[in-house]
Amino acid sequence: MTKIAIFASGSGTNFEAIMEHIEDGSLLCECACLIVDKQDAFALKRAENHHVSAYFVNPKKYANKAEYETEILGILKEKGVELIVLSGYMRFIGQVLLEAYPMRIINLHPAYLPEFPGAHSILDAYEAKVSQTGVTVHYVDEGVDSGPIIQQRRIPIDPNWTLADLETHVHAVEYDLFWQVIKAVAQKIEEEKKA
DSSP states (O other): OEEEEEEESSOOHHHHHHHHHHHTTSSOEEEEEEEESOTTOTHHHHHHHTTOOEEEOOGGGSSSHHHHHHHHHHHHHHHTOOEEEESSOOSOOOHHHHHHSTTOEEEEESSOTTSSOSTTHHHHHHHTTOSEEEEEEEEOOSSSSOSOEEEEEEEEOOTTOOHHHHHHHHHHHHHHHHHHHHHHHHHHHHHHHHO
């Protein structure tokens, strides 16, 4: 069974959705740990509720990104993590983790890439008054939301929606799409292990 680590920065609603699928048996993975970069991230409480080991690694304690990621890498290696899942993690992944986990880091982005990359994609789509947006799951590379796309789903936007309405619809698609992509990637990892 593939061991995953989930990285989050905030409330952890996607972490919660993933854990529900692991617990009901629809996602055959083990969540080995949760890594957060903010001490007050509500995701920590969710991890506690699901009996998942959680670690707050404070980026301010390290001289640079390489030192920070080396600390995280130590945890991942100790836990036997095979796949990193970025779930609302608001930091760029650096060389240390990219080299340790090539094509083994996936990210959920709340837009239909290459449209609206970056941190405010739902707001950007809303303000651009486009007729549709979407959700993308992709592998992480050194660029910003530029890695190979695994799967995408379109979301038509009702012109009467508020920003909150759009956020609700985007999150609903995230919760449905992300675990299925994790499942497919984990199956691929399991096949590679057998090969």
